[in-house]
Amino acid sequence: MPHTIHIKAFGMVAETIGSDSLEMENPGSSEALKQQLFKQFPGLKSMKFSLALDKKMIQSDTDISQGKEIALLPPFSGG
């Protein structure tokens, strides 16, 4: 499928999504992706997590092109 992106999820985010990876229709940008995820998985709304695009952290709304990998990276506190 040419219009999909790959999602990698970690920690509580993976638990909430129910999987550590999934394919999604490309929403076009990281903000749009977040909104889409919040709609699909409301439990994510109360969580803080960082996003990485092809293994590089992004700090603001960023365009996502087809076939890219987005990682959803929550903080861990345990020790």
Place this chain on the structure above:
Amino acid sequence: MDRFERQVILPGFGPEGQARLRSASVLVIGAGGLGCPILLYLAAAGVGKIGIVDGDSVAKSNLNRQVLYGEKDLGKNKAETAARHFQEKYKDIKWEIFPEFITVENAQELISGFDLIIDGTDNFPTRYLVNDACVLQDKPLVFGAIYQHEGQVSVFNLGENACNYRDLYPQMPAASEIPNCSETGVLGVLPGIIGNLMALEAIKVLSVLGKPLKNRVLFFNSLTSQTYEVEIARNSNSQQSIPDTWQAFEAMDYELACEGIKQLTWDEAMRKMNRDVAFVDVREPGEMPPLECTGLMKIPLSTLSAQLDRLEDSEEILFFCQSGIRSQKAAQQLQQAFPDKKIFSIRGGINALKTS
């Protein structure tokens, strides 16, 4: 032949690497699941001076992962017990023992005497506190944390243009957002692995070996044995949230910043106690030990939303639970219902009352 022969003969490490370790000092904050393996390997490798900071005492439920301690150590302070173990084992390391928790008051003094700091703590407020102190003092910080079957490791604040924890996580999360080990469980091997990765990073930094995880964070999943590495970049917004003087640092309330809820010690809570203050146990029925005193209300967290009316008339409310996590959740829940009330959570819950 000395005890370091096998690493000294390693190409790239050599006598120079060993000499660097010997003259180095490391402060390990937290001697728990991560701290135990970190200490074991730093001591075995011959780091010259090691400091241990931990105000906690050994509990039976720690023993599946905190491998420095045994059944005979229950109730003893972790920093002191760990140091005693090593003092018998090796004669060539200088130990500094701090049987206390790191706070905004003692952080500067604690970290100033060491070349490198390792964060093996177990909660968000302390992780931000340690990070900010290391940025202020310009100390490299080896970071590691775990959640269930996953771990993350990085090296912050190392040399020029280095990232720190706030670049990775600019928004401070609440502990109550993410359950800790005591709520979600952990296999002892995971902190063993993550702690070893942290010890390895520390040894790499100190002996100038290989490529430390500077501006990178490594994720490890113990169920799939997969790793995932992400590049971090500096974030000007997050740099601004770090206090720029020690005075500003000491004025920070990291728990309040993370949780949005002011936390009190039992002493502070006792001083507040009067007729107008509601004092609420949010543990479920049957949790031990029970606490009985006049005026104490028992509202299990699971029933709080249905019993909000019982707290309607109180201006100030003090919540406590077993370990201090559920009481934060209760406080957050109540704060949403009554934004104008003064609501507090007692730090460490009943467990802290027992040890204080």
